[in-house]
Amino acid sequence: MLSDKLKEETKANHQILEKRLVSQLKAIRSQQEYANLLKLFYGYFGGLEVKINQAIDKNLLPDNDERRKTQAIADDITALGGDVPAKADCDALPRIKNHLEALGALYVIEGSTLGGKIISKMMQQQLSLDKGLSFFTSYGDNTVTMWDTFKNALDSQAENPEQEAVIIAAANETFFKFGEWFEKAK
Template sequence: MLSDKLKEETKTNHQILEKALVGQLKAVRTTQEYANLLKLFYGYFGGLETRINEVIDTNLLPDSTERRKTQAIADDIKALGGEAPDTATGDDLPTINIHLEALGALYVIEGSTLGGKIISKMMQQQLGLVTGFSFFAGYGEKTEQMWDVFKQALNRQAENPEQEAVVIAAANQTFLKFGEWFNKNH
């Protein structure tokens, strides 16, 4: 199945990004530092979602509009007293020109919801905050269900190894570009 291949084929880039993000998350000690971290997510995910929206086939992924994250991040930034920054553009983002590339990018975005509960709990403990966690809350109690629905849709999309390779390449590029964005802007 494509979702299993994606997990395996993106493992290295996922782990590199995760290590950088977890290190930064553990270092957060103030509300401002947390807001700044959210701004990094907003900038990258905002640009990424713009590209995805341009090519996603909503007939093949009917719940795609429910899967947008930038508004939740903007709400969190605002709740913490900040303003949402500009979003990434150009070479800061992966190439997303077709539906299959959009799926690869969405794999990264949707996968981020799984770790969100852990991150939310960690930030609440470190900062004593009760607000600013709608992004990391993901879909709340429906997070696992939404992930499963996404994986099922994903597994129906690619019809051959060449199409699978397009999705996998886009997911890897999304992880890599997010890491570059993170390193450049934090």
């Protein structure tokens, strides 16, 4: 299955990004610091979603509109009293020229929903938040179902090893560029 292969082939870049993110999360001590973290997500995911939407067809992923995260992030930033930043531009983002590359990028975005449940609990405990968590709580009780639906769509797309390689490369580039986005913000 492609989704299993993706997990293995992107493991190194995923772990590097996760390490950076977890250290930032643990250091958050105020709503403003949390809002600043959300701004990083908004900028990167916002720009990424624009590119993905240009390459994904409704027939490929019928629930694509439900999977958009940018508005939830913007709502959280606003709820915390912050200003919504600009979206990342092409130089900061991975190349997405076709539906296979878009699926690789979506693998990263959709996979983030699995960790979002843990992050939302962490922020609730650290900051006693009762707002600004809609992005990380994402699909709520439907998170696993939405992930499984995405993986099924993903697994049905690559028809040969070359197409698998395109998706894997796009996912790795998405993880890598997201890590660069965090580093530049420091």
